[in-house]
Amino acid sequence: MFDANNSIYFGMNGAVGWIDVDAWDKTHDAEASQGWCPAVLDTNGDGKITQGWTEPDRPIDPAKDHRIDFGCYSVAVNPKDNSLWCSGIGRGQKRLMRLERGTNPPLTCKAEFFEPPPSLPIEAFGSGGVEADHQGVVWQNWRSSGHFSAFDRSKCKTTSDPKSTGQSCPEGWTFYRKNDPTWDGSPFHSNESYLTHMDVHDVLGLGKDAPMYGSNNTDAFEVINPVTKQFVTLRVPYPLGFFPRSANGRIDDPKTGWKGKGLWSSYSTYATWHIEGGKGEGGPGVLPKAVKFQMRPNPLAK
Template identity: 70%
Template sequence: RNGDPRSVGIDGKGRVWFTLRIRDAGKQPGWCGGAGANKYGKYFPMKQSGKQVANYDPRTQKFENVDTCFSVDHNELSHDNFIYYGSNGAVGWVDMNTWDKTHDAEKSTGWCPAVIDTNGDGKITEGWTEPDQPVDPAKDHRVNFGCYSIAVNEKDGSIWCSGIGSDQKRLTRIEKGSNPPQTCRAEIFEPPPGQKLELVGTGGVQADTNGIVYDAWRVSGHFTAFDRSKCKSTKDPQANGQSCPEGWTIYRNTNEPTYSNSPYKSSEAYLLHMDRADTLGFGKDAPVYANTNTDSLELFQPSTRQFITLRVPYPLSYFARSGTPRVDDPNTGWKGKGFWSSYATYASWHIEGGKGSLPKVLKFQMRPNPLAK
């Protein structure tokens, strides 16, 4: 089936980028692998792509399709006009500047697998061991990783991924380097073992302006901050993700209900967003995540290390999946900015009002005091 649009991002020109199935998954362009492969297809061939990329320009009311060798879903736009996607053990991207100049999908796209410098020579060399093979100290090692949620650390340009599986507990860092894919390098980080409640089920990931990477854990209900600058070493010769236990700070909101006779919560964190512009008044770089099953968003205030619930009491059944901060007028204080979200349930007839009820867009604004005008 074609179509199935999803996962929207808006670029600096006001165009809407989204995922779209424009062809069969197995009908890959020739440059994705095999005899006609380009440098990316030769380095790490892509056999199928379940979804591709499209954009819509409201000014011209025209759609454009961008065929990709890699599958796409959630995205992150960078300040240098790349849009990144996580896909099947790799990170892919569309260079929007190149697309605008050429409208050539092959020239505008690329991807990196996750290969760790396990032999410690400071570079990645082809002929690495594969995920189902033991680590060889003389070679580098490729790892599989989940990338349902993706973030760009604007401080150093690195790309960060977290998965969606209930057993996943890995953050993956990809560095493109100056000449990808040959200069692509990966690091993986997992929380130190021995926690009172094991951290499992990574979820939404985001990086703040200081390079701290936050993750909202879907299964165990933790919330973590990972600061790579605290690492004594990032060398990982065993590819086990335990090179930097000192980088982790682990939180857990204990004010939420749990299932009977269980430490696990009835809520589930979804995608994570960074309020870099302080649209909600809790300070710059406040992470906000969608807290499904709770009629609310959850905000973490780094300065106080407190969780703050932003609940929607009416209409009932606000089911958050994502959100985004927006500043319309920086000169009008709280009135000129806000945090936007939506009723994102698949079953909109469960929204208060019943049959015929439609999803709704929400704008959260925070007054500095209750009587502020």
């Protein structure tokens, strides 16, 4: 994930790292071209991060800032303010993390985190991917509970969280959830979303910044129409076994309308021999496949 300054970011447990590509190309100095941020909350409320913060395994001291642990399986750059957002992975993960690098990282890195309100009819848990649109809204898919959420920080009455609860901004959340098949005796879907993606350049024709997630057990992408806020399903009917882990828009010829652009993905399962047509590991029909989605503006469009 790149930002506007040509830095590429990568997540890890408890930190976000980056490489300044321009600095590396200019100097080839590995130390000067990289950086990282921990997650330190401004729990003392002075508007800045001060060294001497308390650690995750220690009680919060109201006179100090506080570092927390977090997962960053997926990282996004918010194009509106260049902030970094992280989503963890795993059944118990609920945190949506926001980071600002400041002027002298890692010492000036400032964090906020938000968790879904506990009052939801069906609990949201088991986060996966994260992406941000050009309005600053951050989208997150929830693997375990089947939700797709939009978090708008501009709606927050406050982001102050002196007790590190993650509940400073319940008004920032909006949740979407399909009426998909569920496990017997459970409210949770039998399919599972993987990562969140954004149609930044409107290659599908649904509108700029259409958010989506890949659905592992239904051979499909689920896209939110930015206008109607309804799901649009992009399914790969054959061969069965489409497992999307990525999505990238490409415009080859903007003069030819829908024909000159498309959304690209791939069959990304580990067990490619389970793709329809496979006859065991290494057999015919089991090679990974690229997939291109194109949408006509109407069924008869040429």
